[in-house]
Amino acid sequence: MLVAALQQELASLDAQGLRRTRRTLDSAQTAHVVVDGKNHIAFCSNDYLGLANHPDLIAAAQTGAAQFGVGAGASHLVLGHARAHEQLEHELAAFVQLPRALLFSTGYMANLGIVTALVGREDAVFADRLNHASLNDACLLARAEFKRYAHNDLDQLERLLATTKARRKLIVADAVFSMDGDIAPVPQLLALAQKHDAWLMLDDAHGFGVLGGHGRGVLEHFNVAHPRIIYMATLGKAAGVAGAFVAGEPALIDTLLQRARTYIYTTAMPPLLACALSKSLELIAAGDGWRENLRQKNIQLNQILTNSLPAAWRLLPSLTAIRPLVIGDNREAVTVAERLAQRGVLVPAIRPPTVPQGTARLRISLSAAHSAADVRTLCDALIDVGKGFCVS
Numbered sequence: 101m102l103v104a105a106l107q108q109e110l111a112s113l114d115a116q117g118l119r120r121t122r123r124t125l126d127s128a129q130t131a132h133v134v135v136d137g138k139n140h141i142a143f144c145s146n147d148y149l150g151l152a153n154h155p156d157l158i159a160a161a162q163t164g165a166a167q168f169g170v171g172a173g174a175s176h177l178v179l180g181h182a183r184a185h186e187q188l189e190h191e192l193a194a195f196v197q198l199p200r201a202l203l204f205s206t207g208y209m210a211n212l213g214i215v216t217a218l219v220g221r222e223d224a225v226f227a228d229r230l231n232h233a234s235l236n237d238a239c240l241l242a243r244a245e246f247k248r249y250a251h252n253d254l255d256q257l258e259r260l261l262a263t264t265k266a267r268r269k270l271i272v273a274d275a276v277f278s279m280d281g282d283i284a285p286v287p288q289l290l291a292l293a294q295k296h297d298a299w300l301m302l303d304d305a306h307g308f309g310v311l312g313g314h315g316r317g318v319l320e321h322f323n324v325a326h327p328r329i330i331y332m333a334t335l336g337k338a339a340g341v342a343g344a345f346v347a348g349e350p351a352l353i354d355t356l357l358q359r360a361r362t363y364i365y366t367t368a369m370p371p372l373l374a375c376a377l378s379k380s381l382e383l384i385a386a387g388d389g390w391r392e393n394l395r396q397k398n399i400q401l402n403q404i405l406t407n408s409l410p411a412a413w414r415l416l417p418s419l420t421a422i423r424p425l426v427i428g429d430n431r432e433a434v435t436v437a438e439r440l441a442q443r444g445v446l447v448p449a450i451r452p453p454t455v456p457q458g459t460a461r462l463r464i465s466l467s468a469a470h471s472a473a474d475v476r477t478l479c480d481a482l483i484d485v486g487k488g489f490c491v492s
């Protein structure tokens with residue numbers, strides 16, 4: 101029976117502690133949420149600057165709805181490209197200081213569209229092993245040779261680049277790794293791209309708005325720019341809304357406009373979201389206080405948790421809002437998350453295949469919307485729960 105086979109697979113996920121479930125949010129996404137009718141402090145969202153529920157963005161979306169209606173009604177290339185989208189693309193390009201930008205409805209779709217538009221069967225993609233699933237899917241869909249290098253292993257990447265016979269070469273990497281919080285060595289990746297005449301595509305989903313003096317992201321963080329860089333960032337994380345964009349050379353953007361199937365064959369994002377995003381960009385640019393606030397919380401977390409948790413647990417260092425606490429065992433990670441939830445603190449347990457086997461973890465996401473007291477509550481709960489596991 102087909103259904104029985106599915107039931108068996110689900111039971112097997114259960115047995116391995118890998119079955120995924122959802123909670124239902126009864127409030128806006130912010131630091132303090134109502135989940136299934138109960139109040140919690142949440143460290144689960146990618147809303148790093150606290151913009152998802154910002155009154156100025158809500159007002160901009162309302163004004164946008166009044167002006168443009170609710171639905172875009174068509175794809176960008178038919179008649180779905182509104183003045184609000186057009187203006188936002190100019191603002192995004194100016195913000196990241198690149199010649200042009202193109203808006204996509206989601207980051208997943210941007211990655212699929214960019215990679216498949218640029219490479220095909222005669223080409224090769226070189227990808228960090230810890231890249232986001234959407235980049236891996238993009239590479240498979242492109243049918244290019246798909247070469248993965250060990251996380252941040254520049255020597256291995258160079259060997260792969262030196263031996264390929266591919267027509268076109270594309271290096272792809274998360275700029276900030278989504279489950280580890282570390283930053284890719286962008287200047288070194290760029291040097292390799294130059295030496296081996298490859299494109300360098302960076303997915304800055306977690307750096308945009310957070311890294312750099314003005315929140316312009318990883319390029320500002322390293323102070324790099326180059327025509328062979330394909331810069332992609334998402335707008336549903338620090339920007340607090342939805343969507344994504346790619347920025348770079350005009351010829352690159354024009355090519356994507358002609359060829360990126362996830363751009364062409366889909367309805368444009370509602371223009372009201374583009375209105376909210378224009379406001380979001382303004383707030384991000386003026387958001388140095390929020391970024392400083394994140395830095396302070398990072399320090400606070402280190403200070404309280406260092407030497408206070410079971411020795412087998414590892415709090416990974418990070419300059420971003422992503423602070424993974426690696427626990428190892430799948431079920432132990434889930435149990436810790438459940439016990440925190442009983443104390444009113446929500447932190448997601450991330451398990452394989454999202455992360456490598458044996459590295460199940462709590463992915464603590466900090467936000468400028470958290471107070472120092474919220475972080476204190478999280479740390480106290482973690483220390484308390486940790487006592488139930490061997491401290492050695």
Ligand SMILES: *Cc1c(COP(=O)(O)O)cnc(C)c1O
Nearest residue numbers: 206207208232234278305334336
């Ligand atoms: C979230 C994420 C995406 C997907 O973006 P969506 O807009 O949520 O589809 C792509 N890449 C990375 C690294 C991400 O973290």
